[in-house]
Amino acid sequence: MAQINIADKEVTVKIVYYGPGMSGKTTNLLYIHQRISGKNLTDMVSIATEGDMTLYFDFLPIETDVIPGFKAKFQLYTVPGQVQYNATRKLVLQGADGIVFVADSQWSRQKDNVDSFANLKENLLADGINLNDIPYVLEYNKRDIKDAARLEYLDYLLNREAFKVPSFEAVATEGKGVFEVLNHITRMVVAKILKDIKN
Ligand SMILES: Nc1nc2c(ncn2[C@@H]2O[C@H](COP(=O)(O)OP(=O)(O)OP(=O)(O)O)[C@@H](O)[C@H]2O)c(=O)[nH]1
Numbered sequence: 001m002a003q004i005n006i007a008d009k010e011v012t013v014k015i016v017y018y019g020p021g022m023s024g025k026t027t028n029l030l031y032i033h034q035r036i037s038g039k040n041l042t043d044m045v046s047i048a049t050e051g052d053m054t055l056y057f058d059f060l061p062i063e064t065d066v067i068p069g070f071k072a073k074f075q076l077y078t079v080p081g082q083v084q085y086n087a088t089r090k091l092v093l094q095g096a097d098g099i100v101f102v103a104d105s106q107w108s109r110q111k112d113n114v115d116s117f118a119n120l121k122e123n124l125l126a127d128g129i130n131l132n133d134i135p136y137v138l139e140y141n142k143r144d145i146k147d148a149a150r151l152e153y154l155d156y157l158l159n160r161e162a163f164k165v166p167s168f169e170a171v172a173t174e175g176k177g178v179f180e181v182l183n184h185i186t187r188m189v190v191a192k193i194l195k196d197i198k199n
């Protein structure tokens, strides 16, 4: 959970991009990295990749002033989506304050989306955490491809927990939707932290 250092007025927040292999998680971080202005930019670290495939994780730290009076450090991570890397996914997921589930809109990938979403819930539960207790949003990526599933269908498959969560269309390769998603999950996480600070 978020590390809040009241003395140093510093908050560290972890946001994890989760989803099936090749859905576009790393592409989101690459776009964010490219677009963030110099003073808040630190290097993005990609730990082991093979082609497009993430074998371990990507890490992008950003400093922001979204929490009044605090220096907020946002740490963005991606998990490796390929089914066989579940041990790594569990590790990367630990301590997440917010999750962006990046779904692949491609028609043929819908079972992979559903399986990955179930895997997310399962991995959280193994740590005693219910997905509904963590701020998360859905990113429906690859809206540019011809055989993209309809948004209603993606919502039907993935947005069916106890309450509906915000969902966004994206084309990560063009940066479409990427900052909308990041801003939204940031606001949700910050709202929760401010509530926790008050309590
Ligand atoms: N057409 C299209 N291709 C995309 C989009 N986003 C990502 N891609 C492509 O999809 C491929 C996989 O993207 P990555 O970002 O590496 O996927 P990932 O989710 O990190 O995959 P893993 O690391 O294996 O879990 C790359 O070739 C991207 O260029 C998109 O919005 N539209």
Ligand SMILES: [Mg+2]
Pocket (backbone or CB within 6 Å): 025, 026, 027, 052, 053, 054, 078, 079, 080, 081
């Ligand atoms: Mg990746």
